[in-house]
Amino acid sequence: MTKQADVVVIGGGITGTAILHELAKYNLRAVLVEQEPELAAGTTKANSAILHAGFDAPTGSMKARMNVAGNAMYHDLKDELDLDIRWSGSYVAALDDEQMAVLQELLERGNANGVPGLKIISGDEMRKEEPNVSKDIKGALWAPTAGICWPFGLALAFAENAVINGAEVIRECQVTGITVEDGAVKAVETDKGTIETKYVINAAGVHADEISRLAGDDSFQIHPRRGEYILFDKTAQKDLVYSPIFPTPTKMGKGILVCATTHGNVFVGPNAQDMPDSEKDDTAVTIPGMDDILDKARRLVPNIPVGATITEFVGVRAVSSTGDFILGPSEKTKGLIQAAGIQSPGLTSAPAIAKYLVDGIVAETGAAAKTDYKKGRPAQPCFRMMAEADQKALIAKDPRYGRVICRCETITEGEIVDAIHRPVGARTVDGVKRRTRAGMGRCQGGFCGPRVTQILSRELNIPVTEVRKEMRNSYMFYDKESGGKA
Structure with missing residues (x-):
């Protein structure tokens, strides 16, 4: 693979996907690379899921500024992207x-x-x-003004909207190097090939300092x-x-x-x-x-x-050596933009961080806003929340919605198939779980896990032995003799 992009975002967590969503509003070729098969596989999937009000961070810090602004932005984004948020206080x-x-x-x-x-x-x-x-x-x-949310759902919504607006998400794509010439970024090297670009946004979470060093900037540690x-x-x-x-x-x-x-x-x-x-x-x-x-x-x-x-x-x-978010252009490498040290309140701050960084790129490049930008994302059916008449109509249209796969959460085969074929679809058992809740109930996938595995195999046209739980090498079947996947 050799391709060109105006901006490459490294990292598919809440910060990286929010940045991609903001970039997709402009006439910029934007690509996000994530090393795992699923988005939000790091800190985003395992945090307190709170949209903080903004009283904790020191006044004047990036954390405080981005927190308060991000909280306000989510109040608008909730309806626009159909986000799972409850403003509980x-x-x-x-x-x-x-x-x-x-x-x-x-x-x-x-x-x-x-x-x-x-x-x-x-x-x-x-x-x-x-x-x-x-x-x-x-x-x-x-x-x-505080609330609770489903962080994976937020990251997925940002990514899905970005993709339907022309951005690209490349998963299982590990960054191996960043080419710098005359002090400026020229390309991102990955295990899938080269992406030529002038801008790299480093949203690599706990590995952000390592990515920064690849581009010649060792000014902070995570x-x-x-x-x-x-x-x-x-x-x-x-x-x-x-x-x-x-x-x-x-x-x-x-x-x-x-x-x-x-x-x-x-x-x-x-x-x-x-x-x-x-x-x-x-x-x-x-x-x-x-x-x-x-x-x-x-x-x-x-x-x-x-x-x-x-x-x-x-x-x-990801705790930064500076004690604050590290946001903005690198002082050592032109074209490298940091979104590092994003610990709490990073989830709340994500859309504000995205706007702050993308506004800088737009100002520098003169990129125009898209006239055909599409708000929202495809509706995601939730069978158990539908009225009975709507359930019957959906089953008549697609009988797979009448087959319950996860009994704890009442998740149907139709919902799982939809999750696999969405703009940024599920590729693993945990990817299905986080999109649909199949496997999140009391039995934790004891009943539905094998059935979800079979559906993934069928819909992705891969052998059952190629189905993974979540990460690159987390195969569901293990061959003791060979020491690898079955």
Whole structure:
């Protein structure tokens, strides 16, 4: 493969896909490369899924600026891209007078950052809305503009809209080098070939410093910080919470919280473990980590139903050596644009980061806005949420919508087939799961997993032995004798 592009985006997480979505509004040839078969396979798939209000980051920092702007942008994007967002608001809980003083600091910082509607309420006022929180909570900071979302769905929506507007997404495409001549970017080298370009946007998450060094810029480092989570069955929500409940923050982050999801589950986490740079991709959960999460979560919500646990998982955050987002043109290599160190509130900040960076490229190139830009993306059918008459009509049109594959979540064969053939379609079992929820229920794919595997094999026209769980080499079948896929 040898191709030309005006801009190459490296990294298919929420930041990279938001940037591609913004680039697709202009007459620019934009290509995104992602090393894994699925988008959002890194930090984006494993985080707290909160759209933060913007009171936590230091006033004047990139984190604060992008957070507040991004939050406002999502209020418009929700309907435009059919995003899975619930504007729940959020609470930061204080257990004593010292923590109440921290709430006052957060309130003042939030006001300085331009966050609307913040106020401190009493513990009793909080318990009227969240009756299961601790009786020891003395007060809370209420942020009405915060929300919860489905991060993978956000990233997918950005990518799908970009693709229908002419951008390209190349998956399983690992960057091996960046050609620089006379101090300027000339091409991106990948294991699939060369992409000639004048601009590279580095949105490579925990590997952003490595990508930057390939282009001759070693001005920052990215250090991995692991966060472990526990996810509970939907039946537990009545005993837990409906909004994000934070403790007062520490220097390591926002702390271990208790939070609902847009799908009706509840989770607790994350903790914060600084890891060696050699372990950027370590996503193993630990028993001490689980114990730590439960201990701290119970300070906010005493009756955590451990028996309702359905899975545990880990996200790795990209902590920059600068302590802030690293955004904008490299000072060492012309054409290299950094979108690095995007830890919390990176999910919230993504559309604002995208606009900030793309505005710079547009100003430099003079690229015109597309006159035929298409808003939105193809509708995604959700059988279980339809009225009975609409379900019957859909089954009459396509009988595959009458075959339930995932019993826990009532996901049909028709929905799975649609997920595979969308503009940026599923290529793995987890790709189907994140697009449809097949495998996200109580049995965690025990019933539907083999059927999803068969459907992927059929629709992608590949042998069953070529079907993968998520990552490049995560084949579902393993041959013990050869030490490889079956």
